Amino acid sequence: MSEDRKPRILIIGAGSMGILTGYHLGLAGVDVTFLIRPHRAKALDNPQILYCYDDNKLKEYKGYSYITNPLLIAGSNYDYIVIALDGASMRNEAGVDLVKTIGNATRGTNTKIVLGAIFFDLRSWFLQVSGLAEEQVTNGHLDIHAYSTKALTLPVEPPVDPSLIAKADFAYTDKLEDGFTVDDSSPAVANGFAKIYNANGISTCAVKPALECAVAINPLFPVFAACELMGWPKFQDIEREELWSHVVASVREIQELNIHGELGKQAASATTEAGLAAALVGWEKLMIPFDLQAFNRYHHGEKLKSQGREHLQACISYGAAEGKPMPALKDLLRRVQEHAVAAA
Structure with missing residues (x-):
């Protein structure tokens, strides 16, 4: 990646993990693109409004782009792809097709993969299905707790402001030691991603031993x-x-x-x-x-x-x-x- 351009990161999935990861990467100066299903396009045409439990304030996330066709990954030269899908979705028929598409698009390139899903021994499965090299892929997960306010209403305790939550698309809290964690299954991938994420100034990404995370x-x-x-x-x-x-x-x-x-x-x-x-x-x-x-x-x-x-x-x-x-x-x-x- 050239030092004179923004990092380019594709996030697959624009649910709570995808949006919160994108928000913090955006603060770090990253050029963020989401791969979404077509029905999500209308929602992403508007800025995403985020409620933060930690300071009881609303944040606006904009400046990202999106694509709806996985085949557009090929030739796009992303520095990183963050897969923000759950483990079951990754392993169903559509998920397997997507993993194969990612493999075909990034095999032999400099694009690095962060597996954001939580599932037992997922990286071994992903490497086998995608055909990618081990040094190209590492595990990661969002430690920020986030949810869609349209899907869930949590009990409210002071000083939480329910009127602000009602205006938000997503709500979150970043109370744990780190906001994102990557393991060292591929140290180069993990350290490079953490360096980019940590430029956001408000949330940190830790690199931890893979065994410790598991x-x-x-x-x-x-x-x-x-x-x-x-x-x-x-x-x-x-x-x-x-x-x-x-x-x-x-x-x-x-x-x-x-x-x-x-x-x-x-x-x-x-x-x-x-x-x-x-x-x-x-x-x-x-x-x-x-x-x-x-x-x-x-x-x-x-x-x-x-x-x-x-x-x-x-x-x-x-x-x-x-x-x-x-x-x-x-x-x-x-x-x-x-x-x-x-x-x-």
């Missing part, structure tokens, strides 16, 4: 499954009884998978019922006045429900390949599936 993220999905069974209570109100013991056993089973190496085994030995509960309560308190569990009910319990189920099944499959029966996780997934049938 061990932190993959075991969260049993927690979301159990919350669905319990009706999404606040973390501080969860009763640590039989189901919670099952959750912690499931978390340990995932941590102990060989893909997580020695770090996973160390995490499993340190995971306790009280410790996990305390960590979740701490996360919840940090996010106030943003209602974390109301967000999780929508984000993980509705919007990304398929991703969560498939993630748990993938963990079970990897365990089977390693000769590990994963009894707690299997039973938890069975309970969730039966619960969904009963609720239908």
